[in-house]
Amino acid sequence: LHCSETLYKDSNSLFSLLNLYSVVFSPSDSCELTLDTNTxxxxxxxxxxxxxxxxxxxxxxxxxxxxxxDFWSQLLCRNGLTGRCYWEVEWRGEVGDSNDCVFGRNDHSWSLSCSAGGYSACHSNRLTSIPTTPVSNRVGVYVDCPAGTLSFYRVSSDTLIHIHTFNTTFTEPLYPGFIIWLSGSSVSLCSMKQR
Structure with missing residues (x-):
């Protein structure tokens, strides 16, 4: 993967100023993740x-x-991330949100909830609503563990639009995970080999 995209923060989101961003993901940043059946x-x-x-x-x-x-309908990926990694997922239905054992509701996890009404980011049970329009069913995720950043992007026609970035210190490998709420809702890990 080698994307050099010019990113604009959506003027309808919480970020009211139109700022210009440039981000470069090298081919080595691309990840092919696998869901862990054991979780x-x-x-x-x-x-x-x-x-x-x-x-x-x-x-x-x-x-x-x-x-x-055994309680929340969630799972992790097999891959523990410690470096830099970019991946994309496609979602359908309602994905994310709820109580303290759920991703984002404690200080050991970060989450982005996706629905037709927009996005919300959560860490340590602090929820940030992000009413971005239009909502894309494809989300890009970039983690830079050494730099302590976890960023989410709306992917639309191969354009990346920044949704939210968490800044933190990662002290352990980061395992991507998903929580799915409604029957028929799904998440698919996108192949980065096609990009």
Whole structure:
């Protein structure tokens, strides 16, 4: 992946000033992530070689595992990230949001919730609403662990539009994860080889 995009903050979002950004992701920053079946809640069905997850009402016949989420319908990726990494996901339905064991509701995780009404970012149970329009069903994520940044982008026609950045200090590997709320909602890890 080698994207050199000019990014504009959406004037309808919380960021009311129109600022110009330039970001460059080198090919080595591109990540091909895989969903971890050992962490998947039983209402999450994995498909497409563990690159797509869909919320279903029927329990999946996953074997017992100490890492499995047993209350919230969430899962992690196998890959623990410690360097720089960019990936994209496509979502359908309602993805993200809820209580303290959920991603973003504690000081060990960060989240971006996506819905047709916009986005919200959360860390340590502090929620930031981001009413960006139009909403894209594709989100790009860039983490730079050494620099302590985790950034989310709206992907539209191969253009990246900044949604939110968390600034922090990462002390452990970062495991991307997803929470899915409604039956039929899904998240797919996009192949970065096509970019």
């Amino acid at each position: 998947a809640h039983r209402n999450l069905k994995l498909s497409e070689k563990n690159r797509k997850v869909t919320y279903v009402r029927e329990d999946q016949p996953y074997p017992d595992h100490p890492d499995r989420f």
